[in-house]
Amino acid sequence: MGPMGEINIFTKADRFSKIVEDPKSIAIFLSIAAKGVRNYEELIEDTGLDLAEVAPLVKRLQEGGFIKPNPNPLSHRFRLDFNGQLFAEQLKLEYPEVRDLVGEKSLIQPIIIKK
Amino acid sequence: MDQKLSDISTKVSLSFKDINEKAKKALSIMVCGSYKDESDLRIIEKFRDQQREKGVTGTFLMKDIITEEKELPLHEKFHHLWLQMKKDDKVPLFIIFAGKSASESLGLNAEIQTIAYDKEKISCAHLFKFPGINLVSHETCFAFTREVRTHEEFIEEAEKVVNNYVNQIRMFYQAK
Numbered sequence: 001m002g003p004m005g006e007i008n009i010f011t012k013a014d015r016f017s018k019i020v021e022d023p024k025s026i027a028i029f030l031s032i033a034a035k036g037v038r039n040y041e042e043l044i045e046d047t048g049l050d051l052a053e054v055a056p057l058v059k060r061l062q063e064g065g066f067i068k069p070n071p072n073p074l075s076h077r078f079r080l081d082f083n084g085q086l087f088a089e090q091l092k093l094e095y096p097e098v099r100d101l102v103g104e105k106s107l108i109q110p111i112i113i114k115k
Numbered sequence: 116m117d118q119k120l121s122d123i124s125t126k127v128s129l130s131f132k133d134i135n136e137k138a139k140k141a142l143s144i145m146v147c148g149s150y151k152d153e154s155d156l157r158i159i160e161k162f163r164d165q166q167r168e169k170g171v172t173g174t175f176l177m178k179d180i181i182t183e184e185k186e187l188p189l190h191e192k193f194h195h196l197w198l199q200m201k202k203d204d205k206v207p208l209f210i211i212f213a214g215k216s217a218s219e220s221l222g223l224n225a226e227i228q229t230i231a232y233d234k235e236k237i238s239c240a241h242l243f244k245f246p247g248i249n250l251v252s253h254e255t256c257f258a259f260t261r262e263v264r265t266h267e268e269f270i271e272e273a274e275k276v277v278n279n280y281v282n283q284i285r286m287f288y289q290a291k
Contacts, residue, residue, distance in 0.1 A: 007207065007235050013284045014291075015204040016141045020131040027124035034120075046117055064204030083143075083203035086180075090140060090172040097123045108180055 019064055024049060025057050032067055032078055033088040033102045039077045080107060138285035139170040143205035144277065145196070146176050149223045152216030158266040159212055162273060171277060173205060177222075189225035197229075197236055208280055209236070210273050213244035213254075214266070224251045231256040241276050243269050 019025045024047065031046040032038050038046065043054050058078060061067045065083035069076075080088060085108045091098040131137045144166065148159040159176060166174040181192055200207040209230065217223050230236040231253030241259040244250065254260070259276075263269045 007238055009206045010287045012204055012206050013141045013287055021128055023124045023128040026128045027120055065202050082199040093172045
């Protein structure tokens, strides 16, 4: 595979694995993908998890680029980040149930660059 | 928990227990090429669709992702895309196809230039080019370059690269 510079593909693959094999993480991710934006209370309601479970999983999903905080930090709401947008589209290709849940419309948002 | 959300989440997460499937989906592949010539564009679209059919569903073209609201310099668009891919928990891979219209393609040459300046990007980039195609001089910085003579040969060779990545990731998962 050749030199990989500073990108460690195995670290990335390992982190990916930990998220996608965890049904609770996937539930939080799909809840946000389906609804657009969700706060902690709404995620707790959607997933049936408690805050102690939701908070670290939200942090983990944020670190992996799956979700990001809404621009207003005081709202404590989350939306899909770039990786999450692509991953949701990946899941839609394979699972009709996911397509039904999150809708047909592409979730990929244009990358906006602030100058 | 909402029963529907629970059922889908369980199904999705269980499917990732399959190491082969998980390895295919851990990749984020950006296929770059010239859109100037219809046949060059069609071949990269064909490659994307074939990869998706084979389960490598994270295969995208730049035009699938960047639908700009305002005009940006081409190298900036690509760099910002890279910054996103770099921080994500997916394995980034650039497949760059310099087909017959690549010489006139500002976009493709800007991408090549942006990659050449950055050793991290280069480590994830594979350049496939037709013989005699004139690209920006930065192409010589690429670590992984292959000459292909036909569109079919591009598909074959690029697929080998993708399979190689999938195998490496699969073996990593197996060893854990």
